[in-house]
Amino acid sequence: MSFAGLEKSAVAPAVLDGILAAQIAVAWAGEGGEAKRLGWWRTDMVSEFGGEDLFKRLLPGTWQWAVLQGVREAATRCDAEMRAQSHDADRLVTLFSLGFAMDERLEDRLQFHKRSGCAPAAALPVLSGVISPHWDRGAFEDWTKAHGRVSVEKVPVGRRLRGEQPESIELATGNLIAALVPLAAEYPMPHYRRSL
Numbered sequence: 001m002s003f004a005g006l007e008k009s010a011v012a013p014a015v016l017d018g019i020l021a022a023q024i025a026v027a028w029a030g031e032g033g034e035a036k037r038l039g040w041w042r043t044d045m046v047s048e049f050g051g052e053d054l055f056k057r058l059l060p061g062t063w064q065w066a067v068l069q070g071v072r073e074a075a076t077r078c079d080a081e082m083r084a085q086s087h088d089a090d091r092l093v094t095l096f097s098l099g100f101a102m103d104e105r106l107e108d109r110l111q112f113h114k115r116s117g118c119a120p121a122a123a124l125p126v127l128s129g130v131i132s133p134h135w136d137r138g139a140f141e142d143w144t145k146a147h148g149r150v151s152v153e154k155v156p157v158g159r160r161l162r163g164e165q166p167e168s169i170e171l172a173t174g175n176l177i178a179a180l181v182p183l184a185a186e187y188p189m190p191h192y193r194r195s196l
Contacts, residue, residue, distance in 0.1 A: 011105055011169070013109065016106060016109040017109065017123070017124055018170065019169070019170075020113075021126040022177055023075070023076075023095060023106070024124070024127060024131075025126070025127060025131060025140075026075065026095060026180065027072045027076075028071055028130070029135075030074075030078075030187060031074075039185070041075060041077075041078045041187070043070070043071055065114040065120060068120055069110060076097075079094050079095070079187070080096075082157055082187065083189070086156075088193070091195075092157070092191045092192070092193060092194070093172070093176075093192040093194055094189055095190070098169065098172075102169065129143070137183065140183075141183055144177050144178060144181050145181055147174040147175070147178040148174060148175065148178045149178060150162075150178045150179050157189060157191075158187075158188050158189030159179050159188045160191055160192070161179055164195075175190075176192075
């Protein structure tokens with residue numbers, strides 16, 4: 001599916017699920033609370049005594065989705081703050097900012113899953129291969145490397161992928177994930193710079 005055609009055409013649910021799972025996996029890995037993982041954002045949503053405990057009491061039917069939605073939101077906000085430091089923030093395409101139409105579709109898909117009654121691991125099977133009770137930095141890094149190799153340039157707001165942004169949203173998303181390697185102490189915000 002080309003980025004240019006997103007406004008006018010449908011995106012397959014499987015494609016949306018793949019991107020949503022990737023966003024959640026990266027958001028989970030970026031947490032830095034009691035169960036510290038990469039520490040890119042100061043949240044503790046996906047931990048037994050953090051967000052899980054709170055949401056189990058507040059939202060007994062959808063707490064698993066609420067926890068993942070919360071950590072995804074934290075990552076999205078961190079990403080937005082970093083993009084805002086660029087003079088052309090609206091031209092940066094990141095894993096958490098794929099353009100208005102795609103971002104809306106992903107949010108709608110998340111709400112669909114939340115209402116479905118299906119557990120996150122069943123709705124998005126990729127998550128069970130990435131998110132685990134115990135943080136394994138090596139396993140997460142292997143998952144990011146499995147998306148291929150990309151060439152990046154370090155710029156003040158993160159890592160800019162070299163070359164043109166692929167027409168395929170799946171390929172572009174995979175490249176953004178691959179550009180997280182090497183894992184850094186701070187969120188490296190891999191991004192494409194959309195041409196005018």
